[in-house]
Amino acid sequence: MVRFLIRTLLLFAFAAPLALAQEAPDALVKRIAEETLAAIRADKDLQAGNPAKVKELIETKLVPHFDTMRMTALAMGRNWRAASPEQQKELTEQFKTLLIRTYSNALTNYRDNKMTYQPLRANPGDIDVTVRTQVTRPGQAPVPIDYSMEKTPEGWKAYDVVVAGVSLVTNYRDEFNDIVRSSGVDGLVKALKAKNQSPVAK
Amino acid sequence: MTSVPVLYRRIGVALAGALLAACAAAPNKDDPFEPWNRAMYEVHTAVDDAVIKPVAQAYVAYVPELMRTGVSNFFGNIDDLFTGINNVLEGRGNQAGDDFGRVLLNTTMGMGGVFDLASMMGIPKDKKDFGITFGKWGIPQGPYLFIPLFGPTTVRDGTGVLVRYFTGPIGFIDNIPVRNTLYGIGYLDLRAQALSAESVLGTAALDRYRFLRNAYLQNRRFQVYEGKPPPEEDEDGGAQTPPAQPQAPPAQQQPTPAPPAK
Numbered sequence: 001m002v003r004f005l006i007r008t009l010l011l012f013a014f015a016a017p018l019a020l021a022q023e024a025p026d027a028l029v030k031r032i033a034e035e036t037l038a039a040i041r042a043d044k045d046l047q048a049g050n051p052a053k054v055k056e057l058i059e060t061k062l063v064p065h066f067d068t069m070r071m072t073a074l075a076m077g078r079n080w081r082a083a084s085p086e087q088q089k090e091l092t093e094q095f096k097t098l099l100i101r102t103y104s105n106a107l108t109n110y111r112d113n114k115m116t117y118q119p120l121r122a123n124p125g126d127i128d129v130t131v132r133t134q135v136t137r138p139g140q141a142p143v144p145i146d147y148s149m150e151k152t153p154e155g156w157k158a159y160d161v162v163v164a165g166v167s168l169v170t171n172y173r174d175e176f177n178d179i180v181r182s183s184g185v186d187g188l189v190k191a192l193k194a195k196n197q198s199p200v201a202k
Numbered sequence: 203m204t205s206v207p208v209l210y211r212r213i214g215v216a217l218a219g220a221l222l223a224a225c226a227a228a229p230n231k232d233d234p235f236e237p238w239n240r241a242m243y244e245v246h247t248a249v250d251d252a253v254i255k256p257v258a259q260a261y262v263a264y265v266p267e268l269m270r271t272g273v274s275n276f277f278g279n280i281d282d283l284f285t286g287i288n289n290v291l292e293g294r295g296n297q298a299g300d301d302f303g304r305v306l307l308n309t310t311m312g313m314g315g316v317f318d319l320a321s322m323m324g325i326p327k328d329k330k331d332f333g334i335t336f337g338k339w340g341i342p343q344g345p346y347l348f349i350p351l352f353g354p355t356t357v358r359d360g361t362g363v364l365v366r367y368f369t370g371p372i373g374f375i376d377n378i379p380v381r382n383t384l385y386g387i388g389y390l391d392l393r394a395q396a397l398s399a400e401s402v403l404g405t406a407a408l409d410r411y412r413f414l415r416n417a418y419l420q421n422r423r424f425q426v427y428e429g430k431p432p433p434e435e436d437e438d439g440g441a442q443t444p445p446a447q448p449q450a451p452p453a454q455q456q457p458t459p460a461p462p463a464k
Contacts, residue, residue: 102406109398139274139318141329144429165424165431166417174416175408195408 025149025156026120028065029131033115036061040111047111051200054104062103067150067157068096074159075172079180079188087185094192095172105200113137127151232346232356232419239348243411246350254351258393272316274395277388279308279315281329284366288330292338300325332362337426346415354418 023031036057040046045053072092073080083091118132128150134142148160160169179188230236262270286301304320304327312319321327336358337343344357355363367373372388375381407413423431 098406102402105405106398106402139271139278139321139327141327164421165429166420170420171413171416175412178412179408191408200405 023155024120025122025129025147025151026117026131028156029133029147029149029158030115030117032061032065033133036107037110037113037115040107046107051104054107055100058100058103058107063096063100065155065157066099067152067159068092068099070150070157070159071095071099071169074169075176076180077173077177079177079185082180083185087189090189091185091192094189094196097196098192099168101196101200110135116142129156230346230415232343233415234345235347239346239415240411242348242350246348246353249350254393255397258390258397261390261394262397270391270394273387273391275308275312275318276315277391278318278327279305279312280371282308282327283371284332285328285330288332288335289328291335292330297328301328331359332365333359333422334362334425336362337422343419343422346419348411348415354414356419356422359422 039057039061043053046057069088069092072088072095075095076083076091080088114136116134116136118134120129120131122129128148131147131149133145133147135145136142143164144162145164146162147158148162149156149158160167162168176188179191183190233239282301282304286298286305289295289298289301304325305315307320307323307325308315308318311317318327333343333356341358343359346354346356347360348354349360352363372381372384375384403410403414403417423434
């Protein structure tokens with residue numbers, strides 16, 4: 001009886017977050033994008049590019065929905081296995097920081113953007129899908145932005161962003177590869193650290 | 203601002219560096235002239251930082267947004283004309299119809315293209331150029347080139363730009379000061395539009411030259427294949443997936459981080 005109760009309680013405890021995790025990947029992308037755009041439109045500080053506020057928005061709103069470790073692994077390619085677990089952790093941390101900085105720089109230009117969302121083409125059992133969106137800016141041809149997403153226990157997470165055919169992960173792979181070849185995994189960690197400590201480009 | 207002698211010195215150092223690097227650099231199959239291109243990139247950056255970028259920044263700072271949008275729309279209208287022509291050349295009649303409709307509407311009701319009424323009415327803007335058309339016709343892109351004061355291109359795409367330059371309507375204006383002023387404003391408009399992307403590039407890239415090159419080539423490939431590029435060879439030259447295989451959905455990925463299948 002006690003065991004049954006515990007099992008039932010456990011079931012409930014797990015069921016609640018699971019229910020949240022069931023949000024479909026395209027619905028998730030849409031919700032996060034719209035919430036982020038709404039936050040920018042509602043906040044003058046964000047529009048002005050207040051670095052602390054932009055960083056906070058990205059860290060709370062966007063980062064939880066990215067699998068930064070998988071992104072780092074993909075950007076590293078076969079060099080990922082050559083890295084020790086500590087190096088992998090360090091690389092993930094530095095790459096995450098780099099991406100946050102990059103997004104911070106880009107985000108404030110998004111105020112006038114309109115997003116459209118294409119219907120998801122996937123089978124019910126898929127655990128790896130591509131969510132297709134388009135960003136339209138006044139006077140410009142729309143730019144397709146695709147999110148490669150995987151199903152994880154904490155819900156769907158993005159592991160690559162492809163802007164107008166340019167994959168974030170692929171673009172970094174070439175850079176990472178070259179640095180690892182010339183100065184090893186530690187060299188790459190050092191290069192990322194140096195990049196993250198340099199002032200943000202104007 | 204960098205003074206002119208300093209500019210020359212930077213350019214000189216860049217060229218010397220390029221000659222040295224020519225012996226050492228790992229070759230990239232799309233960029234056989236990388237050392238030369240890198241030197242050209244340095245030349246570009248030196249001149250751009252000293253002269254062009256400050257002018258573009260001043261343009262954004264002092265000219266009201268409404269006016270700048272009008273300028274962008276005016277040149278965008280000419281782009282639409284060429285997008286239409288290229289859609290015809292690629293056999294996409296419906297798209298071309300949209301493009302020519304946009305040009306007609308914006309040139310007349312939109313005061314010579316200054317107002318983009320067509321977009322407001324929901325006729326979508328497209329972007330095509332001769333480089334994409336040549337690519338669709340099966341012409342290979344050729345080596346990557348970085349041209350100072352112009353930017354990243356390839357032999358094929360650069361040829362497309364020249365075709366466009368010699369057929370563009372502004373070239374037919376007989377009044378030379380007017381024509382050159384229009385070219386100048388058009389250039390400034392493009393440079394100003396690139397400012398925000400450039401600052402993102404500066405934050406994202408460990409090596410700006412390479413990041414820009416890879417992004418450019420990936421984007422052009424994507425455009426030539428209309429958003430469905432076939433799988434690419436990886437950096438070792440071996441194909442990641444057999445090229446003969448039809449476009450299959452990506453294989454089921456492991457849930458834990460793992461390098462892509464080799």
